[in-house]
Amino acid sequence: MSDKFGEGRDPYLYPGLDIMRNRLNIRQQQRLEQAAYEMTALRAATIELGPLVRGLPHLRTIHRQLYQDIFDWAGQLREVDIYQGDTPFCHFAYIEKEGNALMQDLEEE
Template sequence: MPDKYGVGQDSYCYPDSTVLCNKLGIRDEATLSEVERQLSMLAAESLDFSLPPYDLGYMQKIHHCLFSDLYEWAGELRTVGIAKQNTRFCQPEYMAKEADKIFKTMAAADWFEGRDRADLIVSVAEAYSELNVVHPFRDGNGRTQRILFEHLIMNAGFEISWWGIEEDQWLYANIAAYSCNLGPMEQVFENCIGQAIEP
């Protein structure tokens, strides 16, 4: 029975189900989705902003904080291949290497510090899109990556807010970026990145 990632039955789900095994024993997908959303929102409030360097381990810490109340595997890299429709994400055996290349590129760019807003939008749209293809966790990648990029953008000296971005716009931007069209993702960050933070 395929789930939203199209991997079918795997060790992360209850037998003959698309519902992820969870610490609360929830067997209904809609209920689990809502509980996950609520718990991760509460957990996000306890996350402190950190300065770079950032890396895959930093993402794992964010993921663990967001989802450890619900999933035993919170913060652990996934062990199964996943896809959404025609988008196939990085295979597990290559995730660490690919993520490391992306973080090294951002480090070499001084984490985008000193860029003006227009340059920052282009840079983070590209980095976000590349990291999204890695998709290192079985679930919760979007929330984890958005927090990472909040920290990255704030460190670069700009305000960031995801409010006002519709789910359809996110999906379209990610699908377009997978096909090497970064325009929609740049528009997302045009809408999300605010003014420079006053010193």
């Protein structure tokens, strides 16, 4: 992600760095990626499968379960726009609507 808002205004990044804020206070991208890989693998092994719950709320629950040890905001919907390089992600105001529509499309496949 890059800070398109200006120095330190992207709440998901450390000021002056292109590194996502994290509970581990890791400020090197490669170390953060490795820690996230290891910790989400451990969490994935603990996810309990039960009755199929549908929609974006279920996806948010999975995100929270996987990333809760790494990011404070795991499972929450964004409240700002973000970019990766020059590529924008979905405008934050449309995430819930578009996320639910995508989940509905997947369920119908």
